[in-house]
Amino acid sequence: MGDRMVRFGIIGAAGIARKICRAIGLAPNATLSAIGSRSKEKALKFASDNGLSREVKIYGCYEAVLDDPAIDVVYIPLPTSLHLHWAVLAARNKKHVLLEKPVALNVADLDKILEACESNGVQFMDGTMWMHHPRTAKMKEFLSDQHNFGQLKSVHSASCYKVDSNFLANDIRVKPDLDGLGVLGDIGWYCIRSILFAADFELPKKVMTLPNPVLSESGVVLSCGCSLFWDDGKVATFYSSFLTNLCENMTAIGTNGTLHLTDFIIPYIEKEACFYTDSKSWFIDLMTGWEPLPEKHNVPTDLPQEVHMVREFSNLVKEIKENGSKPEKKWPTISRKTQLVLDAAKASLDQGFKVVEVGQ
Amino acid sequence: MGDRMVRFGIIGAAGIARKICRAIGLAPNATLSAIGSRSKEKALKFASDNGLSREVKIYGCYEAVLDDPAIDVVYIPLPTSLHLHWAVLAARNKKHVLLEKPVALNVADLDKILEACESNGVQFMDGTMWMHHPRTAKMKEFLSDQHNFGQLKSVHSASCYKVDSNFLANDIRVKPDLDGLGVLGDIGWYCIRSILFAADFELPKKVMTLPNPVLSESGVVLSCGCSLFWDDGKVATFYSSFLTNLCENMTAIGTNGTLHLTDFIIPYIEKEACFYTDSKSWFIDLMTGWEPLPEKHNVPTDLPQEVHMVREFSNLVKEIKENGSKPEKKWPTISRKTQLVLDAAKASLDQGFKVVEVGQ
Numbered sequence: 001m002g003d004r005m006v007r008f009g010i011i012g013a014a015g016i017a018r019k020i021c022r023a024i025g026l027a028p029n030a031t032l033s034a035i036g037s038r039s040k041e042k043a044l045k046f047a048s049d050n051g052l053s054r055e056v057k058i059y060g061c062y063e064a065v066l067d068d069p070a071i072d073v074v075y076i077p078l079p080t081s082l083h084l085h086w087a088v089l090a091a092r093n094k095k096h097v098l099l100e101k102p103v104a105l106n107v108a109d110l111d112k113i114l115e116a117c118e119s120n121g122v123q124f125m126d127g128t129m130w131m132h133h134p135r136t137a138k139m140k141e142f143l144s145d146q147h148n149f150g151q152l153k154s155v156h157s158a159s160c161y162k163v164d165s166n167f168l169a170n171d172i173r174v175k176p177d178l179d180g181l182g183v184l185g186d187i188g189w190y191c192i193r194s195i196l197f198a199a200d201f202e203l204p205k206k207v208m209t210l211p212n213p214v215l216s217e218s219g220v221v222l223s224c225g226c227s228l229f230w231d232d233g234k235v236a237t238f239y240s241s242f243l244t245n246l247c248e249n250m251t252a253i254g255t256n257g258t259l260h261l262t263d264f265i266i267p268y269i270e271k272e273a274c275f276y277t278d279s280k281s282w283f284i285d286l287m288t289g290w291e292p293l294p295e296k297h298n299v300p301t302d303l304p305q306e307v308h309m310v311r312e313f314s315n316l317v318k319e320i321k322e323n324g325s326k327p328e329k330k331w332p333t334i335s336r337k338t339q340l341v342l343d344a345a346k347a348s349l350d351q352g353f354k355v356v357e358v359g360q
Numbered sequence: 361m362g363d364r365m366v367r368f369g370i371i372g373a374a375g376i377a378r379k380i381c382r383a384i385g386l387a388p389n390a391t392l393s394a395i396g397s398r399s400k401e402k403a404l405k406f407a408s409d410n411g412l413s414r415e416v417k418i419y420g421c422y423e424a425v426l427d428d429p430a431i432d433v434v435y436i437p438l439p440t441s442l443h444l445h446w447a448v449l450a451a452r453n454k455k456h457v458l459l460e461k462p463v464a465l466n467v468a469d470l471d472k473i474l475e476a477c478e479s480n481g482v483q484f485m486d487g488t489m490w491m492h493h494p495r496t497a498k499m500k501e502f503l504s505d506q507h508n509f510g511q512l513k514s515v516h517s518a519s520c521y522k523v524d525s526n527f528l529a530n531d532i533r534v535k536p537d538l539d540g541l542g543v544l545g546d547i548g549w550y551c552i553r554s555i556l557f558a559a560d561f562e563l564p565k566k567v568m569t570l571p572n573p574v575l576s577e578s579g580v581v582l583s584c585g586c587s588l589f590w591d592d593g594k595v596a597t598f599y600s601s602f603l604t605n606l607c608e609n610m611t612a613i614g615t616n617g618t619l620h621l622t623d624f625i626i627p628y629i630e631k632e633a634c635f636y637t638d639s640k641s642w643f644i645d646l647m648t649g650w651e652p653l654p655e656k657h658n659v660p661t662d663l664p665q666e667v668h669m670v671r672e673f674s675n676l677v678k679e680i681k682e683n684g685s686k687p688e689k690k691w692p693t694i695s696r697k698t699q700l701v702l703d704a705a706k707a708s709l710d711q712g713f714k715v716v717e718v719g720q
Contacts, residue, residue: 019646153583153604156516156597160613161642208571210597211715212589223513225587225595229572235585237516237570237597244513244613246641246650249620253520253604260609262620262636262654269649276622281606282521286379288664289629290606294622304648355571 005031006314007072009065009095011086013037013046014077016100016127021050023306029314030073032056036065062086066093072317073098077127079178080185084109091116096123096317098310099335102185106346107339107359114332123316125309125331126338128193130265132312133305135273136197138297142259143198143252148279150256155198155236159187159265160247167242174220174242182220183240184345190248190265191238192341195228196334198252198259203337204228204236207344208355214243226345229355256280260294272300365391366674367432369425369455371446373397373406374437376460380487381410383666389674390433392416396425422446426453432677433458437487439538440545444469451476456483456677458670459695462545466706467699467719474692483676485669485691486698488553490625492672493665495633496557498657502619503558503612508639510616515558515596517551519625520607527602534580534602542581543600544705550608550625551598552701555588556694558612558619563697564588564596567704568715574603586705589715616640620654632660 008024010017024032037043040060047058059065066089074090075098083104090097097117103126104110117124130136143149172178173186206229213224223241252259257279267273278294319325340359348356368384370377384392397403400420407418419425426449434450437460444464450457457477463486464470477484503509532538533546566589573584583601612619617639627633638654679685700719708716
């Protein structure tokens with residue numbers, strides 16, 4: 001393959017596909033080869049709306065993308081309930097799979113997808129973009145610093161945005177048959193991921209969804225809180241909602257330090273993102289102020305976070321295709337842990353806020 | 361009384377008394393008249409450590425302060441278990457009562473204190489200093505803004521600091537006989553107050569302390585999370601700990617806006633404090649950033665927040681003494697609501713994390 005670009009096909013013309021379309025265009029090692037939608041008309045409209053080159057093939061169905069031998073990777077932004085079918089089919093067709101979150105309706109479905117990927121030697125990664133921002137690597141450095149952060153004790157994340165009545169009536173994220181996980185699967189996913197990230201991906205032992213969630217008429221959760229517990233005393237809470245102003249806070253509190261940011265999912269601006277740290281903070285005499293004051297860390301980035309994601313995924317694909325490497329296990333492992341916690345949160349919600357053990 | 365200063369007596373030479381000592385000195389309408397400790401020696405040491413003027417009377421017991429007719433106000437920084445006795449006695453001696461938080465071991469005790477204050481016509485206020493910072497009034501304006509903040513949906517507060525082994529062995533805040541409320545009463549108090557503040561002091565209906573608290577050997581809570589629920593669907597969580605790095609975050613999320621700050625109890629610096637607001641935030645096209653960006657509000661203050669508190673309290677006392685006004689009910693009402701939630705949190709903890717109804 002050499003300097004050849006990794007060739008992407010997209011199945012489904014969802015809104016998020018527009019962003020990945022642009023990201024594939026900006027990534028130095030990826031190119032968009034095909035777009036497939038449920039009708040050729042839809043696919044053509046997507047191509048025209050997004051100014052796609054005439055070289056991008058336009059398919060009026062998803063299967064054609066999977067059958068196209070000139071495609072290396074399939075990006076799947078379909079409703080969650082369709083992931084199992086299409087991701088497994090993609091893997092069987094030897095396509096590497098970049099799958100939107102939430103990756104599956106439950107871990108049993110995800111395991112079928114991961115099994116298909118593994119047995120076909122293809123890479124799996126979910127579409128959690130913020131994981132790939134250089135800021136995230138910098139935050140990881142701080143969280144791993146025993147001296148300045150110490151041992152993690154507590155995490156709180158919030159992920160909210162306000163939807164309109166059209167969303168509540170029509171969006172796939174509130175259709176029980178398409179995406180029964182509601183806000184938990186959509187942006188709760190990010191909260192869970194951020195908590196696992198802070199905990200160095202050590203799974204919590206137990207999860208309890210908090211009373212007073214808001215459900216839609218059809219029973220899909222629109223807003224709820226959740227708490228997570230580890231055996232060593234670590235705790236976490238998160239709040240996710242479709243019904244409030246935008247909020248993307250995350251705070252990790254350690255024995256020696258605190259990490260804090262307020263735009264963890266989509267940074268305020270593309271070219272630079274920041275986070276704050278406190279370390280061994282205390283009060284000055286008579287508690288008239290803090291010492292030291294928190295530190296602001298600015299992390300510039302040459303590429304938007306989703307381009308980092310596409311580039312990293314493409315690199316892994318090239319490694320497999322060119323050097324016969326095995327697929328990188330880190331990404332499916334992280335996806336699976338996120339899904340396990342999501343499943344436990346959903347089970348707790350469905351069981352009237354019982355404490356639920358997280359699966360393995 | 362005219363321009364005469366309101367005369368304070370302090371009973372107990374606790375660390376926090378040093379701060380109030382300074383505040384009384386800086387307040388334009390207050391003066392320190394007496395300090396009483398359990399021994400004259402202790403009181404003399406306090407006077408010398410804090411450079412008190414020779415005019416300040418030094419008493420070797422608390423009673424002498426309460427008996428001194430030249431004292432208008434008694435400030436009580438004693439361990440919580442002693443509040444009932446000394447605050448009631450102060451009120452009976454017609455002293456206005458500035459009482460450190462947590463104000464009582466439970467609301468039944470607090471009601472006896474408030475009854476004594478009311479029947480003796482004296483003002484009651486608790487020592488929650490941040491309530492009096494001009495920043496708090498500015499935040500209130502934002503939270504009351506239907507257009508820019510909307511309806512409150514969720515609050516999260518965290519209040520933590522790391523104690524040393526000496527504190528864990530000796531401090532009154534971890535002695536079951538002196539302050540059985542532990543971290544909940546100490547800094548959990550501030551979290552509860554901040555949540556009530558955001559909710560315009562509407563009491564939650566139910567409270568549930570979260571599993572996995574950390575208790576001391578003697579059974580006093582050192583670290584725990586808690587969740588609060590209102591009938592209209594509002595929710596809140598807080599986390600308070602003696603075992604982590606300093607953290608004082610508060611976030612209130614409304615339908616149209618978000619309020620956020622990270623030093624809500626003790627501002628980073630004395631002369632200015634800030635908070636952040638988002639209002640009707642959304643993503644720019646392709647979710648490449650936020651619009652509008654959060655706004656930082658700097659609130660300068662001519663006086664430290666505890667001086668604002670002493671000044672406000674002294675003004676109320678002057679109103680009563682000079683103009684025959686009735687004591688201001690706002691402050692005892694707020695204290696009582698905070699105590700009601702604190703009691704429910706403690707009850708939930710003691711009952712194995714049951715959902716507990718908040719008393720009236």
